[in-house]
Amino acid sequence: MNIAIVGATGNVGRKILEVLEKKELLVENIFLLASSKSEGSKINFKGKEHEVLNLETFDFSKVKITFFAAGGKISEAFAEKAAKYSIVIDNSSFYRMDPEVPLIVPQVNSNHLKDIKKNIISNPNCSTAQLVIALKPLHDLFVIKRIVVSTYQSVSGGGKAPMDELIEQTKLVLQNKKVKSKNFTKQIAFNVIPHIDVFDEEGYTKEELKMTYETKKILDNNIELTATCVRLPVLVSHSESLNIEFLKPFSIEKVRKALNSFEGCKVIDERSDGGYITPLEAEGSEKTFISRIRRDKTIENGINLWIVSDNLLRGAALNAVEIAETLIKNNFYGK
Secondary structure, X not given: OEEEEEOOOOHHHHHHHHHHHHOOOOOOEEXXXXXXXXXXXXXXXXXXXXXXXXXXXXXXXHOOEEEEOOOHHHXXXXXXXXXXXXXXXXXXXXXXXXXXXXXXOHHXXXXXXXXXXXXXXXXXXXXXXXXXXXXXXXHXXXXXXXEEEEEEEOHHHHOHHHHHHHHHHHHHHHOOOOOOOOOOXXXXXXXXXXXXXXXXXXXXXXXXHHHHHHHHHHOOOOOEEEEEEEEOOOOOXXXXXXXXXXXXXXXXXXXXXXXXOOOOEXXXXXXXXXXXXXXXXXXXXXXXXXXXXXXXXXXXXXXXXEEEEOOOHHHHHHHHHHHHHHHHHOOOOOO
C-alpha cells in the first residue's frame, strides 16, 4: 500500500513515521510531504533516506491513505483534494465537528467508520483521545452522567516551537536573565498557564470546548462535560484530573477491572509513595495510564481519576495509524 504524510517534518508527522516503523502495516511506498521550505530535505524511514516532496505539486492519485499532520489551514486547503483519490486521516481540528466526517478513536467508536461520506476521517484533540479511552469501559458499565475535567497539558501539544521555547526559557531563568514569551501568553518556564487556544464570549477556551463537543460526538451526546485546560512546563505527555458522576452504582474493584481489561488502558494505582504515573513515565508509551482511583464521597455514584498519556502518540500519531490499521483490516482503502 502507498501512503503519504502531509507535515512529515513536524512533531506529529515524525511520530507517525516512528509508529509506522513499529507496526506491521505493509507500506510499499511512502511519500513525505511538506512546504516548499522543506522540499528536498531527507528523512529516514526503515533504514532508507526519503526525500521530502512539495505538498502543492504532489499527485495524490499515487496513494491510498494520506495522513495530514500540518494544522487546520493546510487541511482546509489540501485535504479534499487528497480525498478525491485516497482516504484522508486528518490530525487537525478543521473537520472534527463536521457532521459528515467521523471523529474516531478505534478502541471506542470504530463502528462510525461505516459512514465515511467525504473520504475524510478526523483524529480527535490529543486531550480528548486519551480521555475517551478511559471513559469508554466505564460508560458501558455504569453510564456516565457528568464529567468535570482539569487538564495539565505539555507544551508539545502546541508543536516543536513551544518545546524549544520552554527549554530556552528554562535556561534564561536559571541564568537570572529576562524572559520574553513568543509562543505563550505568559512565561511558561517554572509556571502554569490556565489558557490554551482562544477565549469565547462566556470565558471558555476553544481547547475546553473541543473536549466537550468531541467527547459527545465520539462517545455519547448525552454526557455533560465541563473542562479547564492548563499548559504546564512539561515537554511531553498530558495529564487529566477527572471527576465522574455515574447514573448506576459502581464499585472501585469493578472500575479497576474494567479499565485494566480495556485495550489501551493500564491501571497503576498502588496508593503509596510513587504508586502512580507522571508525564515523564508515560512518554514513549502507547498506553493511557490511570491512577488515583477513589470514590467521591460528596455525590452519589461519583469517582475521581488521574489519567496520563503521551500526547504525541496516543493523542495524535498512534491513534491516526490505528485508524489506518482498522480501515485495512476491514478492507476499506478508499474510492
